[in-house]
Amino acid sequence: MEGKSPMTTTVNRPAKTLAAIKPKPTFKQRLNVFDVKASPYLYIAPFFILFALVGLFPLVYTFVVSLFDWHLLKGQGDFVGLQNFTEVLQDRFFWNSLFNTVSIFLLSAIPQLAVALFLAAVLDQNLRAKTFWRMSVLLPYIVTPVAVAMIFTNMFGEQYGLINNVLGNFGLDPVMWKNETLPSHIAIATMVNWRWTGYNALILLAAMQAVPRDLYESAALDGAGALRRFFSITLPSIRPTMVFVVITSTIGGLQIFTEPRLFDPATAGGSQRQFQTTVLYLWEMAFQRQNFGKASTIAWLLFLIIVLFGVINYLISRRIATADAAKPTRSTRRARKRAERTTR
Amino acid sequence: MKFVRRHTATAIAGVAAMALLATGCSSSPEQAASADNPVELTVTTFGTFGYDDLYAEYEEANPGVKVKATNIDRGSNARTDAFTKLAAGSGLSDVVAIEEGWLGSIMEVSDQFVDLNEHGAADIKDNWVDWKFKQGTDPDGRVIGYGTDIGPQGLCYNGKLFEAAGMPSDRESVAELFGGGDATWETYFKLGEQYKAATGKAWYDQSGFVWNSMVNQMEEGYYTKDGELNIEGNPEMKDKFEMLAAGTAAGLSANQTQWDWGNGKAFVDGSFATFVCPGWMLGTIKGQLESAGGGTESGWDFADVFPGGASNWGGAFLSVPKTSEHPAEAAKLAAWLTAPEQQVKQSAAANNFPSTLKAQEKLVADATPNVVFNNAPTGVILANRAKGVVAQFKGPDDSVIQENVFGPALKMLDAGTADADKAWSEALTLLNDLVVNN
Numbered sequence: 001m002e003g004k005s006p007m008t009t010t011v012n013r014p015a016k017t018l019a020a021i022k023p024k025p026t027f028k029q030r031l032n033v034f035d036v037k038a039s040p041y042l043y044i045a046p047f048f049i050l051f052a053l054v055g056l057f058p059l060v061y062t063f064v065v066s067l068f069d070w071h072l073l074k075g076q077g078d079f080v081g082l083q084n085f086t087e088v089l090q091d092r093f094f095w096n097s098l099f100n101t102v103s104i105f106l107l108s109a110i111p112q113l114a115v116a117l118f119l120a121a122v123l124d125q126n127l128r129a130k131t132f133w134r135m136s137v138l139l140p141y142i143v144t145p146v147a148v149a150m151i152f153t154n155m156f157g158e159q160y161g162l163i164n165n166v167l168g169n170f171g172l173d174p175v176m177w178k179n180e181t182l183p184s185h186i187a188i189a190t191m192v193n194w195r196w197t198g199y200n201a202l203i204l205l206a207a208m209q210a211v212p213r214d215l216y217e218s219a220a221l222d223g224a225g226a227l228r229r230f231f232s233i234t235l236p237s238i239r240p241t242m243v244f245v246v247i248t249s250t251i252g253g254l255q256i257f258t259e260p261r262l263f264d265p266a267t268a269g270g271s272q273r274q275f276q277t278t279v280l281y282l283w284e285m286a287f288q289r290q291n292f293g294k295a296s297t298i299a300w301l302l303f304l305i306i307v308l309f310g311v312i313n314y315l316i317s318r319r320i321a322t323a324d325a326a327k328p329t330r331s332t333r334r335a336r337k338r339a340e341r342t343t344r
Numbered sequence: 345m346k347f348v349r350r351h352t353a354t355a356i357a358g359v360a361a362m363a364l365l366a367t368g369c370s371s372s373p374e375q376a377a378s379a380d381n382p383v384e385l386t387v388t389t390f391g392t393f394g395y396d397d398l399y400a401e402y403e404e405a406n407p408g409v410k411v412k413a414t415n416i417d418r419g420s421n422a423r424t425d426a427f428t429k430l431a432a433g434s435g436l437s438d439v440v441a442i443e444e445g446w447l448g449s450i451m452e453v454s455d456q457f458v459d460l461n462e463h464g465a466a467d468i469k470d471n472w473v474d475w476k477f478k479q480g481t482d483p484d485g486r487v488i489g490y491g492t493d494i495g496p497q498g499l500c501y502n503g504k505l506f507e508a509a510g511m512p513s514d515r516e517s518v519a520e521l522f523g524g525g526d527a528t529w530e531t532y533f534k535l536g537e538q539y540k541a542a543t544g545k546a547w548y549d550q551s552g553f554v555w556n557s558m559v560n561q562m563e564e565g566y567y568t569k570d571g572e573l574n575i576e577g578n579p580e581m582k583d584k585f586e587m588l589a590a591g592t593a594a595g596l597s598a599n600q601t602q603w604d605w606g607n608g609k610a611f612v613d614g615s616f617a618t619f620v621c622p623g624w625m626l627g628t629i630k631g632q633l634e635s636a637g638g639g640t641e642s643g644w645d646f647a648d649v650f651p652g653g654a655s656n657w658g659g660a661f662l663s664v665p666k667t668s669e670h671p672a673e674a675a676k677l678a679a680w681l682t683a684p685e686q687q688v689k690q691s692a693a694a695n696n697f698p699s700t701l702k703a704q705e706k707l708v709a710d711a712t713p714n715v716v717f718n719n720a721p722t723g724v725i726l727a728n729r730a731k732g733v734v735a736q737f738k739g740p741d742d743s744v745i746q747e748n749v750f751g752p753a754l755k756m757l758d759a760g761t762a763d764a765d766k767a768w769s770e771a772l773t774l775l776n777d778l779v780v781n782n
Contacts (some may be wrong), residue, residue, distance in 0.1 A: 032707045042583050072431045073453045095775070159599075159615075160606030178601075266420070266602050267747075271755035288744055288781050290449070292431070 059303070067294040072290035086155040094298065096273055097281035098305075100185065104260070104277065105253035107189035108196075113245065116197050120204035121230060122176050134205070137198030148191055149262035156187040156263070178264055184275040191259045196252070207241035208234055243317035250309050254302065255279055278302050347659040360466060362520030376672070377408040382437040383673050384410045387435035391415075391420035393492075394661075395638055395696025398570075398686055400669060402677060405465065409673065418603055419443040419658075424742060430456060436665040438674035441680075442489055444659050445746060449543035458664040461487050463675035471684060471700040475735035480661050487659030490682040491699035492690070495622030496730035497557055497655040500629065503718060504643030505617040509542040511535075519649035523543075529558065529584070532593040532618075532651040539617055546598035546616045549605065551588055551754040555716055556746060557620040558584045560736060561655035567739030568748075573779070575745070589764030592757045604677070621646065622657040623697030623726045628779065630716045639716075646720040654732035697726040704730070738771035741779045749774045 025033070066084050070079030086104070088094050119137055125134055155162045156177040164174040177187045213232060219229050235242075257279040261267050268275025268284035276284070278298065286295035365537035377383035381490035389395060399411040414437065416422040423446045429548035440448055450457070454723060459465075465487040469477050492645045499522065501683030512521055536547030548554055559565045559581070568574045575581060591597070598616040605611060611632050619629070626646070633642055662678040664671055680686060688696035689707050695714070698704055713720040748760050751772035756762035762770065 054619075065494065072427055073449060091777075154607075157604075157606060158601075160609050176759075177754075179585050179761075265418075273752075273761075284748070287427055288748060289778055290427065290744075291782050294782075339696070 012084075014260055043233065062296045065292055066294075066300050068293050070291070070293035070296070072286060072292050077293075080293070084293050085301070088294055088297045088301060091184055093273060093276070093281060094278070094301075097269075097278040100181075100260075100269070100273075100284065101254055101256065101274055101277040101279075103194070104185050104188050104256060104275070105250070107185050108192040108285060109246070110190075112193045112249065113199050113201060113242075115193070116245075117206055119197065119201035120208055121234065123205050124208045125200065134202065139198065140194050140318035141196070141199045143195075145191075145258045146262060148195055149259050152191045152194070152259075155265050178270060179272075179274065181274045184263070184270060186257075187196050188259045188263055188275055191263075192253070192256065196249065200249065205240060207238035213235040217245050227278050240317070243313065247310065247313045247317070250313060251306055254306050254309065257283070286344050348554045359697050361451075364572060366400070377406060377670075381408040382410060383670050384412055385439065385670060385674055385677055387411055387413045387439040388422065388425070388437040388442075388662075389413065389415050390417070390443070391439040392418050392624065392628070392631060392694045393697070394690045394692075394696070397606065397693060398689060399683060402680060406753070409677070412679070418572070419445065420747065423449075426450075426613070427777055430665075432666055433450070436667055437672055438664065438668040440663050440665060440680050442661045442663050443743075444661075444738060445478065445743040446494075447489070447661065448740045448742045450488070452740050453617060454484075454488050456666050457486075458571055458666055458671045459486040459488065459490040459676055460664070461485075461588070461676075463664075464679070465490070465545055468679060468683070471682075471702065472703060472713035473699060473704075474701040475733070478676045478734055479738075481500055489663040490681055491677050492660045492662060493624055493688070493696040494695075494699045495624055495734070496697055496726050496731065497560075497622045497650050497657055498725050498729045499647045499648055499651075499721075500615070500619040500621040500625070500648050500717070501645055502617045502643045505543070505545070505614055506539075508622065509539050509617070509680050511542075511628050513537065515645060515646075515718075517688060518645075518647040518720060522647070522649045522651065524649060525538070525651075527649050527651045527653070531653045533594075533596065536591060536596040536618075537594055538545045540595055543617075545677060547591070547596035549598050549600040549610060549616045549617055550602060551592050551758050552602050552751060553620050553671060555585070555586055555750060555754055556657055557622075557650075557655050558588065559746075560651065560657045561652050562736070563734065564737045565738070566742055567737055569737050571737065571739055573739070573775070575775055585768055586764045589756075589757050589767060593760075593763065597758045599694070604635075605632055607761055608632035608638070610637035612642045619644075620650075620657075622655075622659075623722075624658060624694065626714070626717065627695035633716065640718065644716065644720040646714070646722050646725055648725040648728050654729065654734075656730075656733040656735070666771065671697060691723065695722065697723070697730065744779060745775065748778055 060138070067079060067081060069080055071077060084220060092244055123130070158177055158179065159173060161177065163177075169176060175183050177183045214228055215233050215237075219233060224232065255276050255284075260275045260277050260280050261283070264270055265274060268288060269280040279302065280297040281294050282302070285291050295344060375381055387395070387399070393415060395413065400415055403409055403411055416425055422441065423443065425445075426436065426440055427449070469487075473494070476491040476494055477487075482492055492748050499518075500519055503518075505517065506513040507701070512518055519527075521535065532549050533547075539545070539547055564574050566573065566575060598610065600606070600615065608631070610616065611629060616640065617629070619625070621629070629644060633639065645747060657688065661683055664678060665673040668674045681690075684698070684701070684702035684706070685701040687700050687703035690696065691698050691707060697717075698707065704723075705728050708727045711721040711724050713719035750771055752774060753762075753767040756767045756770060757764070
C-alpha cells in the first residue's frame with residue numbers, strides 16, 4: 001500500500017549520507033531546506049495575517065477604547081481605566097440583557113437540538129426521495145434572517161398578528177408577544193429555531209450515517225427496538241458531533257441580535273427591554289446613547305463570557321471523548337459484544 | 345481618535361483613488377460638473393421625502409450630474425446610519441438629510457460638515473422662515489444645513505367616526521369644537537372622554553406622539569435655552585404628563601405600535617379617531633392607508649386647530665459632510681432641492697410643509713385640495729398652523745430622551761402597567777441612567 005503513495009519519494013530522501021559527507025550546501029540546496037522549513041508557515045500565513053487584521057486588531061483596539069471615555073461622535077476622551085467595567089457590571093440593564101440572552105438561548109437551543117435530533121433520526125431511515133427531504137429541512141436556513149424576522153414579527157403582532165387572530169377565533173385571550181417577557185422570548189426563540197433546526201439536523205444526520213450499520217442489524221437481531229437502538233447506539237456514537245453542535249449554537253445564541261432587533265424595530269429590544277439581548281444593549285449603548293467606551297466594555301465582557309462558555313464546553317467534550325476511548329459506556333459495550341457474538 | 349483618523353485618511357484616499365479610476369478623469373474635485381466631467385452625487389433621505397422626481401429633473405438640467413439616492417425607512421434608523429458613518433469617518437453621502445430631533449447631536453460635531461456660507465448660503469438665507477435658517481446654523485455662525493420642511497401641527501381626525509359618535513364632522517365645526525384659536529389639551533381630553541363614552545373606542549393611537557406634540561409646544565422642551573436639562577422639577581412638563589396619563593388611564597389610547605399601526609390597519613379599522621399631525625405626518629398617513637388598502641373612504645380629515653396652540657414637531661435639513669468629494673456640487677444640489685420652487689413640488693409629492701416663505705405662499709395661493717384628507721386644503725391649513733411657531737432649542741440628547749427615556753414610560757401607561765406617578769418616576773430614573781450618568 002505504501003509503495004503506491006506518491007509521498008514516498010520525498011520521505012526516502014537520503015539525508016543521512018549527505019550529512020555524513022558534509023559538503024558545503026549549494027545555494028539551491030539551502031533554498032530547498034528553506035523551502036521545506038518555511039513554506040508551511042507561508043501557506044498558513046494568509047489566515048493568520050487576516051485574523052490579525054480583522055480579528056486580533058479589533059479585539060485589542062476595542063479593549064483600548066473600553067479604557068476611555070469615548071463618545072461616538074466626539075471621539076476619544078479621558079482615560080478612565082477600568083471604571084467602565086465597574087460601571088457596566090453594576091448596570092441593571094446589563095444584567096437584564098444577560099438574563100434575556102441566556103433565557104432566549106435556552107428556549108432556542110434545547111427544543112432546537114431535540115427536534116434536530118429527531119429530524120436527523122427520521123432522515124437517517126430509508127426514505128423515498130431522500131435528497132428532497134434533506135434539502136427541504138435546510139430551506140429555512142437559506143432565507144435571510146431579516147426576512148424571517150419580518151415575517152415572524154408580523155405573525156406575532158399583538159393586535160393584528162396571525163397568531164393572536166387565530167387565538168381570538170377560539171375565544172382565547174391574545175398573548176402580549178412584545179410586552180411580556182416570556183412570550184417575547186418564546187417568539188424570538190421560535191425564529192431562531194425555525195432557522196437553525198434544519199441546519200443542525202443535517203450535521204447530526206451526517207454523524208449518524210457514519211455509525212456502522214452492522215451495529216444496528218445485530219442489535220435488531222437481539223431484539224432491541226427502534227427506541228432502544230436510538231438511545232443505546234445512535235446517541236452515544238454521535239456524541240462528539242453533538243458537542244460540536246452545542247458549542248456552535250452556544251456561541252451563536254449568545255450573540256443573537258438580528259431577531260430581537262427586528263422584532264420591534266422602533267426600540268432596542270422592547271419598550272421595557274423585555275427582550276433586549278446583550279449585543280442589542282451594546283448596540284443601544286454605542287449608537288443611541290453614543291457611549292463608545294461602555295459599548296466596547298460590554299463587547300469585551302460578552303467576549304469573556306463566550307470564552308467561559310467555550311472552556312466549559314471544551315472540558316465537557318474532552319471528558320466525553322476520553323471516556324469514550326477508554327471505557328465505552330455499558331450500553332454500547334453490550335451492543336458491541338452482541339454484534340461480535342452474532343457475527344462470529 | 346488618532347487611530348481612526350489615520351485609517352480614515354487611508355480609507356478616503358483609497359475611495360478617492362477608486363473614484364478617480366472609475367470615472368477616469370476629474371483632475372480637480374471642485375471642477376464644475378458637466379457632460380465632460382460627470383459627477384455622481386449620493387443623497388440619503390428618510391421617511392417620505394418626495395424627492396424622486398426632483399432628482400430626475402436636476403439630472404436633466406445639469407448634464408454630467410448623476411444622483412444616487414438612498415431613502416431610509418424612518419428617522420431613527422437614519423440617525424443610526426448617520427452617526428455610525430460619522431464615527432467611522434467615512435461612508436456618508438454627499439448630501440445627508442438630518443432630522444430636527446437629532447440636530448442637537450450633529451451640532452456637537454458641526455465641524456464635520458461643510459459651512460454652506462462658502463457656497464452662497466448668505467445669498468439665499470431670506471428664503472426660509474428665520475427660525476428654520478437659525479436652527480441650521482451652529483454657534484460659530486457656520487451654516488451646516490438648508491431647511492427642507494417644517495412640522496407645524498394640525499389635528500387629523502376621522503370624520504366618519506366623529507359622525508358615528510354624534511359629533512360634528514366637517515372641518516370648521518371640528519375646529520370650533522376643539523376651541524378654535526383657544527384650543528386646549530383639557531378640551532381635547534374632555535372630548536376624548538365623550539367619544540369613549542359614546543363609542544367605547546380609543547381617542548388617539550398611542551401616548552408617544554401626543555407627548556411629543558405637548559413637549560414641542562413648550563417654550564423650552566427637554567433642554568432650557570442654555571442647554572441645561574429641563575425635566576426634573578419642571579412643573580409644566582409634569583402637569584402635561586399627568587394630564588396625558590389620566591387620559592390614557594381612561595382608555596383613550598389605542599396602545600398601537602408607533603410607526604407600525606399593524607401595517608396601517610389601525611387607520612382603517614376605526615381603532616382611534618384623532619391623530620396629531622405635523623405636516624410631514626400627512627405623508628405618513630397616506631402611506632399607511634395605502635399599505636392597508638384604505639383610500640378616501642376611510643374618513644380621515646384635517647382640521648385647522650391644535651390643542652395648546654401652535655406647535656412644531658420635526659422637519660429636516662440637508663447637509664453636506666466634509667467627507668464629500670464634491671462639496672461644491674453637493675451644496676448646489678442641496679440648495680436647489682430646498683429652493684422654494686422645488687419645495688412646492690416636494691410638498692405635493694410628500695404632503696409635507698415647506699420651510700421657505702415663497703413656497704408657503706404658493707401653497708396657500710393654490711389651496712390644492714388633498715384627496716386623501718377629504719379634499720382639505722392641507723397647505724392652507726398648515727400655513728395657518730405655522731403662525732406663532734417658536735423654534736425650540738434641541739439639546740444633544742433630545743432624541744434619546746424622546747425615545748429611550750419617555751418612550752418606555754409612556755408605553756407603561758399605554759399598556760396599563762403603571763400609573764402617572766410610577767411612569768413619571770420611571771422616566772426620571774431612565775433619564776438619570778441613560779443621559780445624566782451615561
